[in-house]
Amino acid sequence: MIPDSEFIRKERIPITKEEIRAVSIGKLNLNKDDVVVDIGCGSGGMTVEIARRCKFVYAIDYEEEAINLTKQNLAKFNIKNCQVIMGRAEDILNNLEFNKAFIGGTKNIERIIEILNKKGINHIVANTIVLENAVKIINELENNGYNVEAVNISVSYSKKIPSGHMFLAKNPITIIKAVR
Numbered sequence: 181m182i183p184d185s186e187f188i189r190k191e192r193i194p195i196t197k198e199e200i201r202a203v204s205i206g207k208l209n210l211n212k213d214d215v216v217v218d219i220g221c222g223s224g225g226m227t228v229e230i231a232r233r234c235k236f237v238y239a240i241d242y243e244e245e246a247i248n249l250t251k252q253n254l255a256k257f258n259i260k261n262c263q264v265i266m267g268r269a270e271d272i273l274n275n276l277e278f279n280k281a282f283i284g285g286t287k288n289i290e291r292i293i294e295i296l297n298k299k300g301i302n303h304i305v306a307n308t309i310v311l312e313n314a315v316k317i318i319n320e321l322e323n324n325g326y327n328v329e330a331v332n333i334s335v336s337y338s339k340k341i342p343s344g345h346m347f348l349a350k351n352p353i354t355i356i357k358a359v360r
């Protein structure tokens with residue numbers, strides 16, 4: 181995994197933290213022939229990690245700032261096997277050919293899952309920090325016939341204090357994997 185500090189970052193656009201990227205990449209079980217869509221690419225943290233491990237990535241986000249940041253990070257890490265597309269995933273997915281999906285942005289998630297199902301996508305990984313979104317994503321995936329497994333990951337980072345080290349907890353993230 182690339183350390184968070186090596187990415188170009190903007191405070192307004194949260195990057196998926198290194199440890200969460202590591203588990204998410206594991207759940208995607210990528211191989212060199214995979215073509216992956218990154219839905220809600222944000223700062224491009226996941227886009228870069230996915231692209232390094234597969235054939236091609238489509239990175240989608242409706243925010244111009246996110247698109248620009250993703251492009252900057254792709255350039256920084258010299259990633260060429262990626263197309264960055266600005267727009268709403270639900271309007272774009274039907275025009276793309278891919279076999280796995282990573283979901284980092286959850287606006288209109290019901291429609292997105294419906295499209296992924298109709299396109300015959302058999303391997304999806306989604307991340308969310310919002311409890312209600314986790315429930316919604318799990319229910320929608322199961323309603324669309326996927327076998328779902330969710331893990332909730334809490335990462336704590338060490339901090340040096342005068343008497344030694346302490347751990348500072350980050351918010352838990354739910355990582356949902358759907359296959360069939």
Ligand SMILES: C[S@@+](CC[C@H](N)C(=O)[O-])C[C@H]1O[C@@H](n2cnc3c(N)ncnc32)[C@H](O)[C@@H]1O
Nearest residue numbers: 195196220222223225226241242269284285287
């Ligand atoms: C938490 S960020 C993703 C972080 C990213 N995985 C990273 O490592 O930097 C969520 C992003 O999803 C985008 N987003 C949410 N719903 C979307 C949708 N339906 N279509 C396209 N982009 C979406 C938001 O604009 C935001 O930039």
